[in-house]
Amino acid sequence: MPLSEELKARITAEFPKYPERRAVLLTALHFVQEECGGWVSPDVVPEIAELLGILPIDVEEVVSFYPMYHSDPVGRFHVQVCTNISCCIRGARGVVRRLEENLDVLSGEVTGDGLFSIGEVECLGSCGTAPVVMVNNERFVENVSADDVPALVERLRARAAAGGTNGSNGQAGGR
């Protein structure tokens, strides 16, 4: 699937900020994930490389190095739980377990309908409001307890039913 003209324009609009085009790579990959289903499909790699004047391998290396980029499909709502120290102290493992039960998949997997996936991430920089969940690349959901999981999942289902995109810009909805 080729990159849309709008997406290309969004990427090239970043060029003037830097002395070299290559510096736009991380930003370009964020844009791609926002607009192309939450992951970087191998199809788009050559085009990104060409746009930035680098080789496809340069793009692939970066995709695999950074945890926020996915080289395999994730759910429309990729639900990521911080399992670093402050969040685990306050029950993050219980949040992951409840998500697994509620969605009937394991951490790291995607639901059969493609709607959800569960991920575990390192400290999100929100340790004072632990445990913390990040859906796609949206604003954090803070102070999440295992008991909050069913309502969180329901809110996301409602958004999907209302036709929301996978919208990295959206809001998982505070509590």
Next chain:
Amino acid sequence: MAFEGYLLPPSGQNWSRIADYKANGGYEGAEKALRSMKPADVVAEVKNSGLRGRGGAGFGSGMKWSFLPQDVQRPRYIACNADESEPGTYKDRQILERNPHELIEGLLIAAWANTIDAAYVYMRGEYRGPFENLNAAIAEARAAGYLGKNVLGSGLDFDVFVHRGAGAYICGEETGLMESLEGRKGQPRKRPPFPAIAGLWKRPTVINNVETMSHVPHVIRKGADWFKTIGTEKSTGSTIFGVSGQVVRPGAFELPFGTPLREIIFEHAGGLRPGRTLKAVIPGGVSMPVLTADTAMQVDMDHDSLQKVGSLLGTGAIVVFDDTSCMVRAAIIISRFFRHESCGQCTQCREGTGWLHKLMLQVEAGTARKSDLDVVDEITRQMEGKTICALSDAAAWGTGWFLRRFRPEFEAHIDRGGCPHAGTSFEV
């Protein structure tokens, strides 16, 4: 009288809009610097203030600035570190969400002092809210003439750009950050050359943390002498302590350096849950050596005091453990983190972080032998001071000091063949 602070707006207030910021003294420091001070005088004032980096290492900021070549050849850059990924740390976010113009003003003054063309704020990709808030503030600052061509008639052309990272802790390391900003894997560079000589795109570069830069407007507006009245002799000014873990009211508190850790935990953060006792405290993010409760109750939060008790101030991120917690589990989480985040360039770090995590899991499961604890000690020593960057040292300290300071608890796991706190402790 309680310390009121100067970095953050009073609780409940947000000065993200330029009008609110200016109504509270905002941009007065920049006006003063750009209209009436020579760049060298600004550097001298910052040096004299004793301002030290708030990103973890505590290096003198004025000193760092003075390392840029005196023979100015353009372009020169600022890389501002907003990666904030040290577990336990969420202080820069307070500034980015509640007082972003303070950072912009600090960058502008630093740009004047060091003859800089552009600043790149490298912000961790997960910070969606802070990213939008800072960008909105930058747009306001441009419209108001604090960024752009010939700022305040000074002749300086200067702009600020926010660059988003993508979830790798190592990109908080200053040269990993530069590699990442240039569009590559965030693998740290060998030094020399240091960033002051060859940083972003091999040009002279100032690298400072968000909070460090945010102190600068206050140093210039109110003067180095005022700044030195706050804090201790060698740790001047205030800082934002982020408290998390097993306290009643976790939160970010701006306090003078030298504030007793006991006061931070028991007054500001509301103390422990009823009936609980203190077991351990990490004083500066998980890279820094953990303290036992006895030490924690006696230490003050400044660079010298923490060093005297065998730890470091780091990012001032305070993680509190009460008596329900298992210290081996804490070490599992910390070693898992470093294993995951090692960039893999150095053998000691790549292999060492893997070994530490595996051994911690074995101790927790009760399958380790006592001699394995000596192996852990040996591995951590091999990991220190031998690698391209300090992640390896951090991994060694963060994990190794749990073992050294709580060894009987590690041995109890081995003696019992399992975790003695399984019924009460958090899970990993």
